[in-house]
Amino acid sequence: MxxxxxxxxxxxxxxxxxxxxxxxxxxxxxxxxxxxxxxxxxxxxxxxxxxxxxxxxxxxxRPEPFIFAPEVKRLIRECFQQRRKQIGSLLRGKLPDGGAAWLALLPEAGLDARARPEQIPVALWQRLRV
Known part of the structure; x- marks a missing residue:
């Protein structure tokens, strides 16, 4: 296209x-x-x-496009509306475990809960579950 x-x-x-x-x-x-x-x-x-x-x-x-669930799309958009905040504080209260399971994946990209949303690679965003 x-x-x-x-x-x-x-x-x-x-x-x-x-x-x-x-x-x-x-x-x-x-x-x-x-x-x-x-x-x-x-x-x-x-x-x-x-x-x-x-x-x-x-x-x-893509041969197998990744399509986000509507609630995950909403959460991602919310994270980017407050770009200056750290991802740990953005997810607190929005996920059942406060985002702990997903935040545990951040070290794979050399990041931690203090990372800003724009620092997180696409592949990690695809693993976010609500």
């Missing part, structure tokens, strides 16, 4: 963990699609020329 988006949106879709652009949409898109580098589309290609940069993004559906 090929999408033409504002460059800012395309950057969020393709963002890597640890960057400011990485967020819930990055996790959901990258779990279902492989992102291939696209290219910028200059504003001069349009009339009238827009004030934003455009980007042509290539998405290929």
């Amino acid at each position: 090929v999408l033409m988006l504002q460059q800012e949106a395309a950057q969020r879709y393709m963002a890597k963990p640890g960057t400011k652009q990485f967020g819930a949409i990055s996790i959901f898109v990258q779990s279902a699609f492989l992102t291939d580098p696209g290219h910028k589309v200059p504003a001069t290609c349009f009339y009238p020329a827009p004030d934003v940069e455009s980007y042509l993004l290539n998405l290929a559906r």
